[in-house]
Amino acid sequence: MKILITATLLFVSFFSFSQKIDTSYSKNKKRAIKMEFFSPLTGNTTFGYESYIKDWLSWEAKIGIIGLGVSAHDANYKGFLFKGGPKFKLNPDFITSDLRGSHLLSGKYIRPEIIFAQYQAEDEFFDSSSKSITSVALMITYGRQYVLANIMTLDYHIGLGYGYDSSEDGRYNFGHSNGNSDFPIAISAGFTIGVLLK
Numbered sequence: 499m500k501i502l503i504t505a506t507l508l509f510v511s512f513f514s515f516s517q518k519i520d521t522s523y524s525k526n527k528k529r530a531i532k533m534e535f536f537s538p539l540t541g542n543t544t545f546g547y548e549s550y551i552k553d554w555l556s557w558e559a560k561i562g563i564i565g566l567g568v569s570a571h572d573a574n575y576k577g578f579l580f581k582g583g584p585k586f587k588l589n590p591d592f593i594t595s596d597l598r599g600s601h602l603l604s605g606k607y608i609r610p611e612i613i614f615a616q617y618q619a620e621d622e623f624f625d626s627s628s629k630s631i632t633s634v635a636l637m638i639t640y641g642r643q644y645v646l647a648n649i650m651t652l653d654y655h656i657g658l659g660y661g662y663d664s665s666e667d668g669r670y671n672f673g674h675s676n677g678n679s680d681f682p683i684a685i686s687a688g689f690t691i692g693v694l695l696k
Contacts, residue, residue, distance in 0.1 A: 526550075526602045530651050532692030534560070538567035541575055542672045546690060548651075550602050554587045558609065564617045564672050577617020577631075579673040583639075585609045601645040603694075609639040611657070613673040613686070619665075633663035633671035635684040651692035659684045 528550035537544040544562030551557060559582030565575045588606040613635040620628045641655030661676025661684025663669060668678035676684040 523602055525648065527648055527694035527696050528602060529695040530603065530692040531695065532560075532651065532653070532690040534562070535689050535691050537562060537688075540670075540672065541565065541567045541569045542579065543567050544579065544673075546692070548585070548603065548692070551584075556585045556587075556603060558582060558585055562615075562672060564615065574620040574628075575617050575672075577615065579613065579615035579617075579671075581611055581613040581673050583609050583611030585641075601648065603651065604643055604645040606642050607640075609641065609655070609657075611637050611639055613637060613661075613671075613684075615671050615673050617672070629665070631663055631665055631669075631671070633661065633674075633676070635659055635661035635671075635674045635676060635686075637674065637684060637686055639686065645694070649694055651690070651694065653690040653692070655686075655688055655690075657684075657686035 530548045532546040532548065534544040534546070542562045542564045543566040544560050546558055546560035548556055548558040560580070562579040564577040564579060569575065585607045586609070588608060613633075615631070615633045617631055618628050619631050637657040637659035639655050639657035641653055643651055643653040645651055657674070660682050661671070661674055662682055663671055663676060666679040668676060668681070674684045674686040676682060
């Protein structure tokens with residue numbers, strides 16, 4: 499009889515705990531539209547979209563318009579960039595003693611991503627002649643995302659990987675910076691602000 503009572507209590511406790519977790523997350527908005535906040539200051543304007551897939555996993559994609567922004571020097575760039583990949587959450591932000599996470603999209607994460615950019619460049623590097631540049635990078639990005647009141651997101655991230663561009667001289671390619679063909683290391687960093695959607 500004691501075993502039956504104990505088993506019943508454990509089952510009820512587990513069921514109640516599961517229901518509490520499900521209920522707490524049911525109000526979480528699971529999608530977000532974002533903007534790379536400082537991208538206009540670096541010669542492009544980049545927007546992104548994130549969607550929750552399942553526990554510990556979401557995906558994110560961004561597209562940027564190169565030339566829509568403030569250039570650091572007298573130059574003319576026109577083109578686009580794309581970057582995206584899955585986001586693997588490292589740990590949730592616990593807010594209660596029952597280890598309930600604060601939000602499905604919040605926390606530290608690792609994102610493997612590919613970055614592709616295609617643009618026309620006209621600057622002193624090419625003696626004022628226009629040249630088409632194609633760049634590709636494979637990155638491992640580490641970041642931290644905050645969700646504020648289930649309304650907006652704040653995210654900062656840094657990335658490291660391998661990069662290539664057709665100029666082969668190493669340069670800032672808007673989505674990332676990379677070295678020349680002898681040292682093809684790529685780096686990236688950013689800060690995004692977003693609005694959550696249902």
